[in-house]
Amino acid sequence: xxxxxxxxxxxxxxxxxxxxxxxxxxxxxxxxxxxxxxxxxxxxxxxxxxxxxxxxxxxxxxxxxxxxxxxxxxxxxxxxxxxxxxxxxxxxxxxxxxxxxxxxxxxxxxxxxxxxxxxxxxxxxxxxxxxxxxxxxxxxxxxxxxxxxxxxxxxxxxxxxxxxxxxxxxxxxxxxxxxxxxxxxxxxxxxxxxxxxxxxxxxxxxxxxxxxxxxxxxxxxxxxxxxxxxxxxxxxxxxxxxxxxxxxxxxxxxxxxxxxxxxxxxxxxxxxxxxxxxxxxxxx
Amino acid sequence: xxxxxxxxxxxxxxxxxxxxxxxxxxxxxxxxxxxxxxxxxxxxxxxxxxxxxxxxxxxxxxxxxxxxxxxxxxxxxxxxxxxxxxxxxxxxxxxxxxxxxxxxxxxxxxxxxxxxxxxxxxxxxxxxxxxxxxxxxxxxxxxxxxxxxxxxxxxxxxxxxxxxxxxxxxxxxxxxxxxxxxxxxxxxxxxxxxxxxxxxxxxxxxxxxxxxxxxxxxxxxxxxxxxxxxxxxxxxxxxxxxxxxxxxxxxxxxxxxxxxxxxxxxxxxxxxxxxxxxxxxxxxxxxxxxxxxxxxxxxxxxxxxxxxxxx
Numbered sequence: 268x269x270x271x272x273x274x275x276x277x278x279x280x281x282x283x284x285x286x287x288x289x290x291x292x293x294x295x296x297x298x299x300x301x302x303x304x305x306x307x308x309x310x311x312x313x314x315x316x317x318x319x320x321x322x323x324x325x326x327x328x329x330x331x332x333x334x335x336x337x338x339x340x341x342x343x344x345x346x347x348x349x350x351x352x353x354x355x356x357x358x359x360x361x362x363x364x365x366x367x368x369x370x371x372x373x374x375x376x377x378x379x380x381x382x383x384x385x386x387x388x389x390x391x392x393x394x395x396x397x398x399x400x401x402x403x404x405x406x407x408x409x410x411x412x413x414x415x416x417x418x419x420x421x422x423x424x425x426x427x428x429x430x431x432x433x434x435x436x437x438x439x440x441x442x443x444x445x446x447x448x449x450x451x452x453x454x455x456x457x458x459x460x461x462x463x464x465x466x467x468x469x470x471x472x473x474x475x476x477x478x479x480x481x482x483x484x485x486x487x488x489x490x491x492x493x494x495x496x497x498x499x500x501x502x503x504x505x506x507x508x509x510x511x512x513x514x515x516x517x518x519x520x521x522x523x524x525x526x527x528x529x530x531x532x533x534x535x536x537x538x539x540x541x542x543x544x545x546x547x548x549x550x551x
Numbered sequence: 552x553x554x555x556x557x558x559x560x561x562x563x564x565x566x567x568x569x570x571x572x573x574x575x576x577x578x579x580x581x582x583x584x585x586x587x588x589x590x591x592x593x594x595x596x597x598x599x600x601x602x603x604x605x606x607x608x609x610x611x612x613x614x615x616x617x618x619x620x621x622x623x624x625x626x627x628x629x630x631x632x633x634x635x636x637x638x639x640x641x642x643x644x645x646x647x648x649x650x651x652x653x654x655x656x657x658x659x660x661x662x663x664x665x666x667x668x669x670x671x672x673x674x675x676x677x678x679x680x681x682x683x684x685x686x687x688x689x690x691x692x693x694x695x696x697x698x699x700x701x702x703x704x705x706x707x708x709x710x711x712x713x714x715x716x717x718x719x720x721x722x723x724x725x726x727x728x729x730x731x732x733x734x735x736x737x738x739x740x741x742x743x744x745x746x747x748x749x750x751x752x753x754x755x756x757x758x759x760x761x762x763x764x765x766x767x768x769x770x771x772x773x774x775x776x777x778x779x780x781x782x783x784x785x786x787x788x789x790x791x792x793x794x795x796x797x798x799x800x801x802x803x804x805x806x807x808x809x810x811x812x813x814x815x816x817x818x819x820x821x822x823x824x825x826x827x828x829x830x831x832x833x834x835x836x837x838x839x840x841x842x843x844x845x846x847x848x849x850x851x852x853x854x855x856x857x858x859x860x861x862x
Binding site: 278280283284286287288291305308309311312313315316453459473475476477478481 | 622623624658659660661662663664665666717718720838839840841
C-alpha cells in the first residue's frame with residue numbers, strides 16, 4: 268500500500284521547502300494548493316530531483332465543498348498517510364477596519380477551519396504501519412497580540428493552543444502533533460524587502476526556509492510538540508511571556524509601522540493587498 | 552581587434568540584458584549592426600533598455616522578450632518566443648546565444664520547480680535554453696554559445712549529495728557551485744558537439760564588475776561586502792568586452808579554448824576540466840530539465856534496477 272505525506276499550501280515558499288525535504292527522505296508526496304499552475308512544475312521538479320512519487324490535487328481549502336471533494340478523491344485513490352503538514356494559511360494584513368468581510372472570513376476558514384478538518388480527516392486515513400506525524404504551521408505571531416495582523420495572529424494562537432492540546436491528547440496513540448512557530452521567512456522578494464526594512468532585528472530573527480523545513484521534520488520525528496526555529500526567536504518568545512500583553516501589542520505596533528513605512532510609504536491605507544496577501548501566505 | 556567588425560546579418564540572444572554586463576554587451580553588439588534579442592524579467596525594464604539603445608543608435612535592430620529564468624516553463628516559453636522572432640526577422644538562424652543572466656540570493660529560495668534559485672537560474676536555465684535553441688544555432692554558418700561564468704568558479708565543486716544545498720546553504724557556496732557548473736557545461740557541450748561542429752561554446756569570465764547582481768537578493772553583511780567589491784570593480788562596459796569579443800571576433804573561430812578572460816583564453820580550474828564530473832553534471836541537468844531519456848529512469852534509482860528480480 269502506498270503511504271504519502273500530505274502537504275497543504277505546497278506551492279508557497281515553505282510548502283516547496285517541505286516538499287523538497289520530505290522527498291529527499293524518500294517519502295512519496297501528495298500536494299495540494301489553490302492553483303494547479305504551481306503544483307504541476309513543483310511535482311515534476313521534485314520527482315526528477317528525488318525520484319519519489321508526487322501526486323497533486325488543486326483545491327481551495329477555504330471552501331467546505333472543495334475539501335469534501337478532496338477527501339473523496341483520496342478515498343477513491345485508497346491513499347494512506349504517515350504525515351500531514353498543514354502549511355496553507357493566509358493573511359490580509361493592514362488595519363482591521365479596512366478589511367473586507369470576506370477577507371477576514373477567508374483567514375478564519377483557511378487558517379482554522381481547514382486546518383482542523385484536514386487533521387481530523389487524516390486521522391482516519393493514516394498508514395496503520397507507521398506513526399502519523401502532524402505538523403501545524405503556526406507562527407511566532409501566535410505568541411503575541413499583533414496590531415495590523417490582529418485576526419491572523421489570533422488564528423495562529425488558536426492553532427497553537429489546539430495543536431499543543433491535541434499533541435497531549437493523542438500521546439501514545441501513534442500520532443505526534445508538532446506546532447511550528449517560525450518568524451517571517453525570506454521566501455520571496457517582497458518578504459525579503461520587509462525583513463531588510465526591519466534592519467538588524469529583521470535579519471537576526473530570520474531563518475532560511477530549508478532549515479525551517481529540515482528542523483521541523485526532525486522535531487516531528489522526535490515527537491516534539493513545539494518547534495520555534497532560531498535561537499533569538501526562542502529568547503524573544505520567552506521575553507514576550509514575561510511582559511504584559513498590552514505592552515507587547517504596543518511595542519509590536521511601533522516596530523511594524525516603522526518597517527512598513529520604509530517599504531510601502533505609509534502604514535495605513537496604502538498597503539498593497541495583493542502583495543501583502545502573498546507575503547502573509549508565505550509567512551504562514 | 553573587435554572594434555569595428557560589422558555584425559549586420561547576425562542574430563543574437565542575450566539573457567539578463569536589462570542591466571549590468573548583459574545590457575552593455577547588448578548595446579555594443581547592436582551598435583555594430585547585429586539583430587539582438589534581449590531577455591529580461593520585467594516588462595518595464597525591457598522597454599526602458601530598448602528605448603535607451605534606440606535613443607543612442609536609432610538604426611539598431613533590437614527586441615526584447617520577457618521571462619523569469621527561474622521557471623523552466625518560462626524558459627521553454629521564452630525559447631518559443633525567440634524562435635518566432637528569429638524566424639520572422641532574424642533570418643531563421645541564431646549565430647550567438649549569450650547566457651548572461653545570473654542571480655545571487657543570501658536567503659535560501661526555491662523556484663517553482665522546487666530547485667535552489669541560484670542553481671536554477673545560473674546553471675539549469677542556460678542548460679535548458681541552449682538545448683531548446685540548438686536547432687536554431689545549428690542553422691547558422693558558425694554559431695557560438697557564450698555562458699558567463701566567473702573567477703568564483705576556482706575552488707568550487709559540485710556538491711553531488713546535496714546539489715540544491717538544502718543542508719548547508721551559503722550564498723557564496725551556491726554562487727560558486729553554479730559558476731563552476733557554467734564552465735563544466737561549456738566544456739561538456741563542446742565535447743558532445745565534437746571538434747567538427749559549427750557550434751562552439753565558450754565560458755566568459757567578466758572579472759570583478761561593478762554591477763548590482765550581488766545586491767539584489769542579499770542583505771546585511773553580504774550586501775555590504777558586495778558594495779565594497781563593486782567600488783573596486785571595472786565598469787559593465789569593460790566587463791562586457793570579453794563577451795562582445797567572443798560573440799563578434801573572427802579570431803575566436805576555431806579556437807578550442809573553453810574559458811576566456813580579458814579577451815584571452817585562460818585555464819579554468821582543475822576540477823572544471825574533469826570530464827567524468829562534467830558528464831555527470833550533464834546527466835543530472837538533463838534529468839532535472841526533463842530532457843532525453845532521463846525522464847523514464849528518474850523514477851527508478853539506477854542501483855535498484857541492477858538488483859531487479861531475475862537480474
